[in-house]
Amino acid sequence: MKQKRIQIAATSLAFATALTATPALADGTASGTLIQNTATATYSSGSTTETVQSNTVVVKVDQLLNVATTALSNTPAAATTTAATVLTYQVTNTGNGADTFHLTADPNVTGNGFNGTIQSVVVDTNGNGVYDPGVDSVITNGAASPAIAADGSLKVFVLVNLPANFSDTQTSQVRLTAASVTGTGTPGSVFAGKGTGGVDAVVGASTAQANALESLIAALASVSLTKSATIADPFGGNTPVPGAIVTYTLVAHTTGTGTADSVHVTDGIPAATTYQPGTLTLNGAPLSDATDSDAGIAGASGIDVSLGNIAAGAADKTVTFKVKIN
Structure with missing residues (x-):
């Protein structure tokens, strides 16, 4: 009886892509990427060598929803009665596809010496990292941000007014929460067809929402x-x-x-x-x-x-x- 020797080789487009100079995204391969794989089998039968290929399997990468919110000040901002205090945050889309985020500023934080009043939430339109009145875009508290690309960041300014009653040196915190407009929830939750390009959107480890606290101190x-x-x-x-x-x-x-x-x-x-x-x-x-x-x-x-x-x-x-x- 003749013996048959079979050798199987697989080529992976995803592996080949990983060898290129394209930088990796925060949560891996970009949403909508097609990962294609075809296997090859080579075998000998007597004096004949044969090669056959499998069908090609195509996997389209779903969108992972993740976000990080960061407070950019290490010390409390001085708050006075003459002008609103500007608090600065950074919202980073750590998912693998473009997304928008509801931006909600909340001055009612446990432990506050006083609770300020939110005057406005502002996005850094010109990207210079500094609040520019009349230039940067004011949005309604809780409204959606502009689209942020995967790995992209957006500076957000929250303008806070002092309340009627407070004392010098009292401190307060304001919480900014960024929540994916696509959806939030338990990690692994799926929003069918809601991702970029119609792929499924899957909630990542951040639950697709994150918050950070900035502080202010009454300086009177x-x-x-x-x-x-x-x-x-x-x-x-x-x-x-x-x-x-x-x-x-x-x-x-x-x-x-x-x-x-x-x-x-x-x-x-x-x-x-x-x-x-x-x-x-x-x-x-x-x-x-x-x-x-x-x-x-x-x-x-x-x-x-x-x-x-x-x-x-x-x-x-x-x-x-x-x-x-x-």
Whole structure:
């Protein structure tokens, strides 16, 4: 009886593709890729060598739904009452096909000292990583992002306003959740025909949704104003008689951790007195009474001195002026 020797060889298109320079996706082969495989059998029968091929098996790769959300700040963002606080996140499509994601910002996080108010959710339209008002696109909280390619990332800005009641140095967190518009659920859940190109979409290990927390801290400043008076009478004493000069001193003191913006000190000229022209000073430096480029204005009705923005803990600002008792 003649013996037959059979040798079987298989060629894999997927293996050949893996040897190319194409980079691998976060979750492997791209959605919709066709993996084709044909086997070859070679055998000898007597003096004859024969070769036959199997049918070709084609597998179309399904879409794996995965996402990662990352907080991009290592320290809490300073929150003030003058402008919304901008928190920055990154949403990365770690699946193997393009996808869109519902972006939901939630300020109600357990342990918060206060819960802020979400002003808006903004996507980084120009891709520069910086919030640009009027340029970057505002979306409704919970709405879908633009499509993100496999392995692609999108910066997301969440603008938060402080509530009515809070204290300096109180902290808070805001959670941003990105959830696949295609579907979320237990890993391995299948959404038939919902993937790119009509393939099935399969929920990956992330459950097709992920969240991250960014922090903010209330950075506020409080200004106290103390007023005092000294009197110099015409006789070299300090009695408040007609003709005596009263020097008023106003001291602005700032506390807290933030900045007091656009601080103005105003004071009226008391009845039965007359303002003494040219006596207005700020931190010992004279100010003109006229409306001009310096910080002060003074006249018969009163004084107005602009102290500008004062950081908490900065040196006190002292304003003085003089009046004469009529």
